[in-house]
C-alpha cells in the first residue's frame with residue numbers, strides 16, 4: 322500500500338515553532354514494506370490530492386477539528402482514512418464519524434495489525450493498542466522529517482506515563498498508573514544518530530519517573546557530553562545531589578509545572594506534592610546555581626484563583642528570572658478528571674469546545690468560581706504579553722546567571738523570541754479552518 326501519514330495543525334495555517342512529531346516517525350518505522358509519505362500540516366501545505374491507499378492522521382484535542390475536515394475531504398475522494406492519538410483514544414465515537422478505523426493508545430502492535438487488515442481488505446473499526454507493553458521494540462524513522470523547516474530541537478523519548486495523576490492532565494488516563502522506560506542501551510543507540518548541534522528534548526511527561534530510572538539514564542548519558550532538556554516534577558529538587566547529577570549529565574533546561582502559587586489550588590488539582598522541595602523561588606535558585614535554565618508553566622482558573630493570583634504569578638516568574646514561562650487558562654481536555662468534573666457541574670461553556678466554530682484559541686472554556694470567564698482569558702493573555710515584553714526578555718536573558726553556558730543563553734534567546742511570536746500568532750485563532 323501507499324500510506325500518507327499526516328500530522329494536522331490546529332487550523333489551516335503554518336506554525337513557526339513546530340518540532341518533528343515522534344508518533345509519525347514510529348508509524349513510519351513500523352510500516353513494513355508499505356510505501357510511506359509524510360505531510361506535516363504545521364510546516365507545509367497538505368496537497369489537495371494524495372496518491373495514497375491509506376491516509377493516517379495523528380489527532381490531539383486541539384487538532385481534532387482540522388483532522389476531521391481533512392479526513393472528510395480525503396474520504397470523499399475515495400481514500401481510506403485511519404486515526405490514532407490522544408483524542409480518538411478518549412473520544413472514539415466522535416472520531417469514528419470521520420474515520421474508517423482508529424487505534425486507541427499505543428501504536429506498537431495495533432498499527433501493524435491495522436496495516437495487515439487494510440492490505441487484505443478486512444479493516445476493523447477499532448484497534449486497541451497495548452499501553453502496558455514493555456518498550457522493548459522501540460523504533461523510529463527520522464528520515465521522514467528531512468528537509469522540513471522544524472525548530473532546531475531533537476526530540477527523544479525515554480519512557481511513557483507519569484507516577485502522578487494531576488486533575489487537569491490526561492496522561493494518567495491514557496497510560497494508566499504505570500511508567501515504562503526503554504533500555505538505556507537502546508536509547509544510547511538512538512542518541513548517537515541525532516544532530517548534536519541541536520537542543521535535545523526528552524518528551525517524557527516526567528523524566529523523574531523513579532529514582533532508579535533517572536539514575537540509569539544519567540549514568541548512561543553523562544559520558545556522551547550532550548546538552549539536553551526535559552520535563553521533570555519539582556520533587557527532584559528534594560535531593561540536591563540529584564540536581565548536581567542532572568547538571569553533570571548535561572541538563573541545560575528543565576520544564577517544571579509550578580501550576581499555582583495557591584496551596585488550595587494545588588490541593589484541588591492533586592498536586593500538593595509541589596511543595597515538597599521547598600519554596601518555588603528556592604528551587605529555581607538551586608537550578609540556576611547549577612547552570613540549569615527553568616521553563617515554568619502555570620495554569621489559571623482553579624477555584625481559588627482571582628485576577629490577583631494571576632498578577633502575583635507573573636511577578637514571581639519575572640522576579641525569579643524564569644528563562645521561559647507559560648500562563649495558560651485551565652483547559653479541560655477529554656480524558657482528564659477535570660473535564661468530567663466541570664461537565665458534571667455544568668460549568669463548561671461549550672462541552673465539545675474543540676468542535677465549536679465559535680471557539681478561539683485562548684478563549685475561556687468554562688466558568689471559573691472567582692472571576693469571570695473573560696477575566697480569566699484576558700488575564701492569561703496579558704500575563705504572557707508582560708512576560709514576553711521586549712524589556713522583560715532583555716532583562717531575563719542578558720542578566721541570566723553567569724554559570725549559564727553560551728549555548729544555554731543562545732537557546733534562551735531563541736526560545737523567548739519564538740515564544741513571543743507564538744503568543745500573538747496563536748491567540749484568537751479558530752480551530753479547524
Ligand code: B12
Pocket residue numbers: 330331338339340341342343344347348377378379380381382383384403404405406407408424426427428429432476478482490491492524525526649652654655656
Ligand atoms: C512534546 C509535546 C509538545 C511539543 C510539540 C511536540 C511536537 N512534536 O511538535 C510542544 C511543546 C510544542 C507542545 C505543544 C502543545 N501541546 Co503537547 N505534548 C508534548 C508531549 C509532552 C510529548 C509528545 C510526544 O512526542 N510523545 C511521544 C509520542 C511517541 O507519543 P504520542 O504522540 O502519544 O504517539 C503514540 C500514540 O498516541 C499513538 N499515536 C499517535 N498518533 C497516532 C496516529 C495513528 C494513525 C496511530 C495508529 C497511532 C498514533 O502511537 C504513538 C506511539 O505509540 C505530549 C505528552 C505525551 N506524553 O505524549 C504533550 C501533549 C500531546 N500536548 C498536549 C497539549 C494540550 C499541547 C498544547 C495544545 C498546549 C497548549 N495549550 O498550547 C500545544 C499545542 C499542540 C498542537 N497540536 O499544536 C496534550 C494533548 C492532550 C489532548 N487530549 O490532546 C499532551 C498529551 C500533554 C498532556 N499532559 O495532556 N506539545
Ligand code: SF4
Pocket residue numbers: 483484485486487490491492493526527554578
Ligand atoms: S501534569 Fe505532569 S506531573 Fe501531573 S500527571 Fe500530568 S505529566 Fe504527571
